[in-house]
Amino acid sequence: MTTTQLVQQIKKKKSFLCIGLDVDLNKIPKHLLKEDDPIFAFNKAIIDATNHLCVAYKPNTAFYEAYGIKGWQALEKTINYLNEKHPEIFTIADAKRGDIGNTSTMYAKAFFEDLAFDSVTVAPYMGKDSVEPFLAFENKHTILLALTSNQGAFDFQTKNIEGKEVYKHVLETSKSWKNSENLMYVVGATKAEFLADIRKIIPNSFLLVPGVGAQGGNLQDVCKYGMSDTIGLLINSSRGIIYASNDTDFVEAAAKKSEELQKQMEAILS
Numbered sequence: 001m002t003t004t005q006l007v008q009q010i011k012k013k014k015s016f017l018c019i020g021l022d023v024d025l026n027k028i029p030k031h032l033l034k035e036d037d038p039i040f041a042f043n044k045a046i047i048d049a050t051n052h053l054c055v056a057y058k059p060n061t062a063f064y065e066a067y068g069i070k071g072w073q074a075l076e077k078t079i080n081y082l083n084e085k086h087p088e089i090f091t092i093a094d095a096k097r098g099d100i101g102n103t104s105t106m107y108a109k110a111f112f113e114d115l116a117f118d119s120v121t122v123a124p125y126m127g128k129d130s131v132e133p134f135l136a137f138e139n140k141h142t143i144l145l146a147l148t149s150n151q152g153a154f155d156f157q158t159k160n161i162e163g164k165e166v167y168k169h170v171l172e173t174s175k176s177w178k179n180s181e182n183l184m185y186v187v188g189a190t191k192a193e194f195l196a197d198i199r200k201i202i203p204n205s206f207l208l209v210p211g212v213g214a215q216g217g218n219l220q221d222v223c224k225y226g227m228s229d230t231i232g233l234l235i236n237s238s239r240g241i242i243y244a245s246n247d248t249d250f251v252e253a254a255a256k257k258s259e260e261l262q263k264q265m266e267a268i269l270s
């Protein structure tokens with residue numbers, strides 16, 4: 001999917017909501033555990049109930065890898081279901097990969113070719129030659145960790161090196177990489193006060209913003225400082241939506257939470 005198509009979807013649905021599919025078998029409703037594939041059954045139910053309210057889904061691959069081959073199969077079924085039933089929806093493999101060049105190429109093939117995601121999250125720590133292999137894929141997007149939502153972001157990302165914080169080095173340097181138009185960035189909702197500075201460096205890039213809801217980030221603050229001329233935001237909520245109820249009404253509860261966020265986004269867009 002191109003960013004132009006993504007912006008069209010945001011305008012059409014009046015939503016820039018991304019729903020995180022972080023499936024934990026200890027948290028899903030007990031009756032689903034009887035299904036052949038409880039993870040996919042859960043995801044399918046959530047997707048069927050919420051797809052009209054969001055523009056993106058983000059399975060975090062850790063929640064699938066933790067269940068071995070069955071987890072990976074559930075991830076494959078989920079992305080195939082999304083691509084077949086909802087090709088208009090932007091898909092994010094939150095895998096936080098990145099390695100020496102030939103290894104990064106294999107990661108990129110895994111997520112862009114085999115699993116056919118639109119995007120993958122990548123750690124910038126190993127630099128240009130670890131990220132460019134992802135950028136080489138046409139109409140695929142590499143979402144680089146810039147300023148993350150966790151407390152540990154202050155350990156390295158905000159440290160001043162040669163007169164500039166590390167996350168600013170990441171933003172500025174990555175702009176010079178080959179096919180940098182395929183870059184998006186992760187900025188945590190808990191770091192809204194940094195967004196005005198971030199927008200000075202990357203005024204038009206899309207930002208994936210996790211951390212509203214369970215982590216305490218505020219949607220209005222993120223939009224006030226982080227919105228670009230073409231919106232440029234995908235606001236993620238995972239636990240706040242998918243575990244709104246752990247009972248038989250989980251689908252209705254997830255749709256209700258999604259609608260609450262979508263309505264706030266609609267108000268902001270208008």
Ligand SMILES: O=c1ccn([C@@H]2O[C@H](COP(=O)(O)O)[C@@H](O)[C@H]2O)c(=O)[nH]1
Pocket residue numbers: 020022060094147148149150186187188210211212213214215236237238239240
């Ligand atoms: O800086 C980051 C980068 C990624 N994440 C991921 O986003 C979701 C957030 O889940 P919630 O339940 O809405 O808190 C999860 O997959 C994280 O691994 C992040 O939170 N912060």
